[in-house]
Amino acid sequence: MEFNLADTVEILRRTPSVLETLLIGLSKEWLEGNEGDNTWSPHIVMGHLIFSEENNWIPRLRKILSVRDNKFTPFDRFAQLTLYKDFSTEDLLRKFSDARKESLLTLSTIPLPKEKLNMKGIHPDLGEVTLSQLLSTWTVHDLDHINQISRVMAKQYHEAVGPWKNYLGVLKRPI
């Protein structure tokens, strides 16, 4: 499937509602269970999504479009562990939804004809990346974390399913 802005926005637009529908009102065991020491619970993933929203996607898109200063700032994958320590999961879901709305509003005001999609930024580790690759990654990053949250939640019932654990692929997937 080739990158297409409309298809991409269709996913980005719905991620906050998907996560709210999946998580709001669940018990702490579902929200704060993880996959072992130093792994992420759904709660921690929500903090990471907010921090990514505020520091990765639109800021990097602006860097690419600025041309003069197209080097990306390195991203802190662990910022959420301290930044959102005292937030409830519902707070994080609301904050993510607001941040995403703002990102998409900004995105909608930037004209992106085909030639701009090939403009380049410099990623601190990956080197040259294009604007369309950045937008595609934003989308896959959403799906990756929906994937992670569903896996982490499923694993909380690893023992409860008894002999069925051999039939449920999600329980065997590594971190």
Next chain:
Amino acid sequence: MEFNLADTVEILRRTPSVLETLLIGLSKEWLEGNEGDNTWSPHIVMGHLIFSEENNWIPRLRKILSVRDNKFTPFDRFAQLTLYKDFSTEDLLRKFSDARKESLLTLSTIPLPKEKLNMKGIHPDLGEVTLSQLLSTWTVHDLDHINQISRVMAKQYHEAVGPWKNYLGVLKRPI
């Protein structure tokens, strides 16, 4: 995390809305893309969820409670490939939502005190399984297919993300 009926129903109740929020209105490329020959698209997964709903969970729960005839009927993992061939994904989402509502209504009318949770059925391959293991598996099965759908969708952008593909774990996960 130990099995608990209220926690379990909390997940089962929301799965249809999670899938509707994730899938309704998406383009065919997102809905019908798969992971290669003989693998499932989100559309095919929806058919499997309906067939499971109609043939697995409540029917097997009734078998366990019947005591006299507690042998489960084998399950056809491929029935959806022919049964729902002419349905749109939206039809399938609606049908799954209706089927799940009916299952949960039935479940709510069956008293399940602690001692009943240990009652047993005979699975065609796994042998003895308990009622609480069946209900836990129903829950993990939902999460497993949310996990699968998010992975299959992500993989449609495998090429579009360019060099980022090495950073996005979901793109490297096998079927």
